[in-house]
Amino acid sequence: MSAGTAPASGSNSGELLRAQVAACTRLLNMLGVLHYSGHVSARVPGKDQLYIQTRTESRAEVTPESILLVDFDGNVLEGAPGKPPSELVIHTEVYRKRPDVGAVIHNHMPLATAITMVRGRKIEIMDFHASRWAAGIPMMEEVGHIKSKADGEALAKSLGDANALLLRAHGLVLTSETAPAILVDTVHFEDNLKAMKEALSFGDDIRPITKEELARVGEYEDRSHHIRKMWNYYVGEGRKAGLLPVGWDVRL
Numbered sequence: 001m002s003a004g005t006a007p008a009s010g011s012n013s014g015e016l017l018r019a020q021v022a023a024c025t026r027l028l029n030m031l032g033v034l035h036y037s038g039h040v041s042a043r044v045p046g047k048d049q050l051y052i053q054t055r056t057e058s059r060a061e062v063t064p065e066s067i068l069l070v071d072f073d074g075n076v077l078e079g080a081p082g083k084p085p086s087e088l089v090i091h092t093e094v095y096r097k098r099p100d101v102g103a104v105i106h107n108h109m110p111l112a113t114a115i116t117m118v119r120g121r122k123i124e125i126m127d128f129h130a131s132r133w134a135a136g137i138p139m140m141e142e143v144g145h146i147k148s149k150a151d152g153e154a155l156a157k158s159l160g161d162a163n164a165l166l167l168r169a170h171g172l173v174l175t176s177e178t179a180p181a182i183l184v185d186t187v188h189f190e191d192n193l194k195a196m197k198e199a200l201s202f203g204d205d206i207r208p209i210t211k212e213e214l215a216r217v218g219e220y221e222d223r224s225h226h227i228r229k230m231w232n233y234y235v236g237e238g239r240k241a242g243l244l245p246v247g248w249d250v251r252l
């Protein structure tokens with residue numbers, strides 16, 4: 001498969017997963033939330049394998065062909081020459097512990113990292129699109145990179161059943177069902193933090209959305225429709241900006 005012939009959407013083929021991970025990586029880089037490090041992965045359904053970029057390739061330049069197929073022990077099965085990211089165990093150990101998770105992102109989002117540096121300040125739900133994290137966002141207290149299997153296991157334990165985990169003085173892990181969903185969730189996670197920061201600039205007595213209010217709004221929300229709409233929007237933006245070749249048919 002060449003860079004211009006990513007497969008049509010609608011299946012969970014390896015080619016489609018590679019293309020979605022590559023597109024998601026480029027788009028999140030375009031949106032300024034991935035930067036020079038940070039990584040997105042997608043699980044291969046039914047197998048102890050995942051797709052992820054190499055350790056060193058620019059997040060702005062990944063292609064479906066350069067995405068690695070890696071097993072949960074870190075062995076590279078397919079893809080361009082190169083090693084997976086040094087913090088691969090974040091992905092493998094979360095997938096092992098959470099069969100419901102189909103995609104993982106780890107990044108070093110400045111706002112998410114900064115809030116871990118303030119005692120007693122937790123992320124409040126200011127935007128109803130952030131309702132996914134209303135049950136709570138745990139934090140891993142240990143400072144440092146997550147490189148050993150034991151580190152990865154401790155991270156997955158800290159995450160528990162949540163869909164987000166803050167890493168103190170380090171960054172963030174989000175979990176979703178697919179690579180398109182992880183893009184949508186990452187955008188909303190940052191938007192919620194921006195809204196909270198802006199609200200706090202007007203005064204300390206902020207008014208988060210209550211659980212009852214979230215439940216009422218949620219009755220009318222269709223997550224799969226929302227993911228399709230936002231993913232297709234950002235794919236279109238990426239094409240207009242020249243960051244996604246038109247031949248990458250990753251629209252949902």
Ligand SMILES: [Zn+2]
Pocket residue numbers: 087106107108145146170171
């Ligand atoms: Zn990291």
